[in-house]
Amino acid sequence: MDAFATDYAWIVWLVLILIFVTIEMTTLDLTFLMMAGGSLGGLLSGLVGAPWWLQLLVAASLTMALLFGIRPPLLRALRRGGDPAKSNVDALLGMDGHVVSTVGRSGGQVRLANGETWTSRLSPELEQASVEPGVRVLVTAIDGATAVVIPAERNVT
Incomplete structure (x- = not known):
């Protein structure tokens, strides 16, 4: 079972990436984009031969790093360019x-x-x-x- 999970985890990572990117296109909050980035890290670690538990650990830690390290400055940069005109x-x-x-x-x-x-x-x-x-x-x-x-x-x- 452990070898099966490791061999076919890439399919799960691809599905998760597609789901997260699709949800991100509707929310535009960058949260699901960061989760897709973490899933991409899990996919890449699986492609180099990491066991499923290490893939999961890489995906979770990369997601947290992106959510708390990259997302806040990106949101500030996006909101800085708001329309200054009064309405x-x-x-x-x-x-x-x-x-x-x-x-x-x-x-x-x-x-x-x-x-x-x-x-x-x-x-x-x-x-x-x-x-x-x-x-x-x-x-x-x-x-x-x-x-x-x-x-x-x-x-x-």
């Missing part, structure tokens, strides 16, 4: 616009610099009761589907 709500904060219909504490409308028209209200920090059409404003927050604004002149130092 969604983050892109609206600090954006300027002009009042379309009088903005008060309860509501109004502003047209932002990106061309969108938003329902809006004045920031509760302001003593001012309303802002008339045509006045330039800055978005300080987004509350649901409402832009919280302040007059742009107030923000100038």
Whole structure:
């Protein structure tokens, strides 16, 4: 039985490599790629004549070395190149616009610099009761589907 396991272990290693690479293509987390690398080490040690238990030991130790030694720096390098452009709500904060219909504490409308028209209200920090059409404003927050604004002149130092 021991000779049989050693002689045909290469088939098991090939199957494991194929399974791990296939799973890695769906997860893109590099975990299964490291496991495939460990399995490749087990396959190579079997091809040079190592017994099955040594193949298993080589595969396990190589997998651990790859998971804890290579994977973290690879993930950092991959995530470092993320898109720096702001999107969604983050892109609206600090954006300027002009009042379309009088903005008060309860509501109004502003047209932002990106061309969108938003329902809006004045920031509760302001003593001012309303802002008339045509006045330039800055978005300080987004509350649901409402832009919280302040007059742009107030923000100038």
